[in-house]
Amino acid sequence: xxxxxxxxxxxxxxxxxxxxxxxxxxxxxxxxxxxxxxxxxxxxxxxxxxxxxxxxxxxxxxxxxxxxxxxxxxxxxxxxxxxxxxxxxxxxxxxxxxxxx
Amino acid sequence: xxxxxxxxxxxxxxxxxxxxxxxxxxxxxxxxxxxxxxxxxxxxxxxxxxxxxxxxxxxxxxxxxxxxxxxxxxxxxxxxxxxxxxxxxxxxxxxxxxxxxxxxxxxxxxxxxxxxxxxxxxxxxxxxxxxxxxxxxxxxxxxxxxxxxxxxxxxxxxxxxxxxxxxxxxxxxxxxxxxxxxxxxxxxx
Numbered sequence: 001x002x003x004x005x006x007x008x009x010x011x012x013x014x015x016x017x018x019x020x021x022x023x024x025x026x027x028x029x030x031x032x033x034x035x036x037x038x039x040x041x042x043x044x045x046x047x048x049x050x051x052x053x054x055x056x057x058x059x060x061x062x063x064x065x066x067x068x069x070x071x072x073x074x075x076x077x078x079x080x081x082x083x084x085x086x087x088x089x090x091x092x093x094x095x096x097x098x099x100x101x
Numbered sequence: 102x103x104x105x106x107x108x109x110x111x112x113x114x115x116x117x118x119x120x121x122x123x124x125x126x127x128x129x130x131x132x133x134x135x136x137x138x139x140x141x142x143x144x145x146x147x148x149x150x151x152x153x154x155x156x157x158x159x160x161x162x163x164x165x166x167x168x169x170x171x172x173x174x175x176x177x178x179x180x181x182x183x184x185x186x187x188x189x190x191x192x193x194x195x196x197x198x199x200x201x202x203x204x205x206x207x208x209x210x211x212x213x214x215x216x217x218x219x220x221x222x223x224x225x226x227x228x229x230x231x232x233x234x235x236x237x238x239x240x241x242x243x244x245x246x247x248x249x250x251x252x253x254x255x256x257x258x259x260x261x262x263x264x265x266x267x268x269x270x271x272x273x274x275x276x277x278x279x280x281x282x283x284x285x286x287x288x289x290x
Binding site: 001003004005006007008009011012013014015016017018019020022023024025026027028029032033035036039042043046047049050051052053054055056057058060061063064065067068070071072074075076078079080081082083085086091093094 | 106107110114117118121122124125133134137140141144147148150151152153156157159160163167170171174175178179190191192193194196197198200201202204205208209212213217218220221222223224225228231232234235236239240243247250251254255257258259261262264
């Protein structure tokens with residue numbers, strides 16, 4: 001268990017999540033991709049804390065911030081999904097192409 | 102003891118990556134949610150292995166609850182919730198694969214090429230105390246911002262997902278009396 005190995009795991013999680021967020025048609029599945037990406041960020045931040053600066057608490061605070069970002073992303077994502085489904089019966093990104101900008 | 106840690110690291114790491122990949126392979130939404138939960142539980146386990154038991158367990162607990170809620174929404178908003186009708190739910194697969202592959206290669210190159218600094222200091226005896234004291238002291242501003250962000254999320258999510266709120270009833274300036282309701286209420290209305 002070295003810094004390089006743990007960061008590789010974080011990069012792998014991030015890349016898989018990115019692939020999901022870019023390919024998925026369903027809005028909810030895109031959010032799952034983003035969750036995986038933030039999971040990678042959590043692993044990376046914990047690794048930096050452990051292997052580079054364990055005496056400083058900042059690395060831990062970044063993990064806390066990433067966990068909060070996960071919760072916020074879920075709540076707002078579902079709210080937006082609910083709102084757009086209610087008004088226009090949209091559940092797939094390609095149906096909302098007029099929103100691209 | 103160290104051998105156990107290393108073995109756990111590899112098992113959890115491989116499991117996290119495999120189940121993360123399976124999220125986008127499954128056609129059934131329930132299975133996809135379970136796969137994502139598995140991946141994120143492994144992430145929490147890795148955080149525990151890295152010496153942060155409190156944050157790791159918090160991550161695991163939060164993910165279990167989050168995915169329980171997620172499963173409901175997944176099945177409610179998927180065009181093919183049970184995966185019974187074969188259909189592709191992807192678009193732009195080649196381009197996405199190129200982008201995410203490039204990102205991974207770039208990150209991996211950075212990991213191995215960057216001269217990381219030498220480790221400074223050693224972990225405190227109680228890492229939970231370290232993060233708690235930090236959030237209640239030096240990082241208090243961070244904690245306040247996170248709190249406001251969560252409050253704004255609560256308000257925003259409710260505003261977005263409400264079918265009819267008070268602005269629909271009382272008008273944009275909240276001065277329409279009586280409110281416009283689909284069915285009258287009260288005595289004699």
